[in-house]
Amino acid sequence: MLDPLHFDAHADTYDRARPPYPAALWKRLHDDGLLRRGTRVLDLGAGTGLATGPMLQAGASVTAIEPGPALAAHLHRRWPKATIHIDRAETAPLPPAAFDLAVAATAVHWFDLDVVLPRLHRCLVPGGHFAVWRNAYGDPAADLTPFRQRVAAITARRDDQSPRRPGEFDTGVWIDRLTSSGHFATTRIEQFSWTIELSAEQIHDLFTTFSNWNAAEVDEAAQAVNDLGGNVVEHYVTPLIILERAATDDDSQQTAEMPSN
Numbered sequence: 001m002l003d004p005l006h007f008d009a010h011a012d013t014y015d016r017a018r019p020p021y022p023a024a025l026w027k028r029l030h031d032d033g034l035l036r037r038g039t040r041v042l043d044l045g046a047g048t049g050l051a052t053g054p055m056l057q058a059g060a061s062v063t064a065i066e067p068g069p070a071l072a073a074h075l076h077r078r079w080p081k082a083t084i085h086i087d088r089a090e091t092a093p094l095p096p097a098a099f100d101l102a103v104a105a106t107a108v109h110w111f112d113l114d115v116v117l118p119r120l121h122r123c124l125v126p127g128g129h130f131a132v133w134r135n136a137y138g139d140p141a142a143d144l145t146p147f148r149q150r151v152a153a154i155t156a157r158r159d160d161q162s163p164r165r166p167g168e169f170d171t172g173v174w175i176d177r178l179t180s181s182g183h184f185a186t187t188r189i190e191q192f193s194w195t196i197e198l199s200a201e202q203i204h205d206l207f208t209t210f211s212n213w214n215a216a217e218v219d220e221a222a223q224a225v226n227d228l229g230g231n232v233v234e235h236y237v238t239p240l241i242i243l244e245r246a247a248t249d250d251d252s253q254q255t256a257e258m259p260s261n
């Protein structure tokens with residue numbers, strides 16, 4: 001059973017092990033005018049602040065929603081300027097029209113979208129955006145490395161091979177899920193490919209943070225790295241979906257009522 005608080009139980013390891021998001025993703029958000037000095041951002045499922053940090057450094061103000069108390073404590077220590085709510089995206093207090101941008105970084109798959117999408121629609125300003133991305137650990141387009149062959153052999157032994165929800169690369173399915181209620185429309189889909197060299201210890205830490213990997217499997221993956229010389233180059237991918245908040249009749253009323261000067 002996948003547990004959304006898995007990450008909280010491994011907060012220290014999570015903070016140490018998860019690699020940062022690629023610079024090209026931050027550049028895209030900046031170049032599209034979505035993340036600038038003064039942008040009011042809502043970071044949903046913020047964890048230890050892997051996305052919160054770069055957004056604060058870009059000059060945004062960030063409200064972070066994180067249900068795990070240990071993760072939130074890390075986030076507070078590392079990024080004290082963020083406003084933090086220890087809460088879920090489904091229940092956190094979200095004032096109306098308070099944010100320009102909402103983001104879910106490797107987190108949207110944990111949310112009840114029937115509840116969260118209308119809440120995001122309400123708390124974003126007219127013309128606001130929702131950016132959804134995740135680091136996917138294993139690029140299906142890359143050549144199968146010896147380490148990835150060992151990883152595939154480990155996961156192939158699992159009893160339950162049925163996916164419980166759309167996978168990391170099912171961008172089309174995620175777009176359907178994010179747009180079918182009519183609260184949001186897609187404006188951009190992009191994918192960033194990158195590589196990283198990791199030691200056996202780093203693989204052990206990183207795979208410990210994966211909610212679908214057990215301790216024996218993690219040990220086996222780290223052993224595979226040692227067998228292969230102690231370091232492996234991993235090929236990872238970060239798919240990004242940018243959505244725009246759908247306009248409503250109330251928005252045009254609000255605009256009409258705005259004083260002109």
Ligand SMILES: C[S@@+](CC[C@H](N)C(=O)[O-])C[C@H]1O[C@@H](n2cnc3c(N)ncnc32)[C@H](O)[C@@H]1O
Nearest residue numbers: 004007045046047050068088089105106107110
């Ligand atoms: C894979 S972590 C990503 C954390 C962070 N955004 C990052 O980029 O490293 C997923 C996060 O979603 C949080 N989470 C799980 N269910 C949630 C929910 N219903 N609402 C908000 N956050 C949730 C978890 O506690 C965890 O911190």
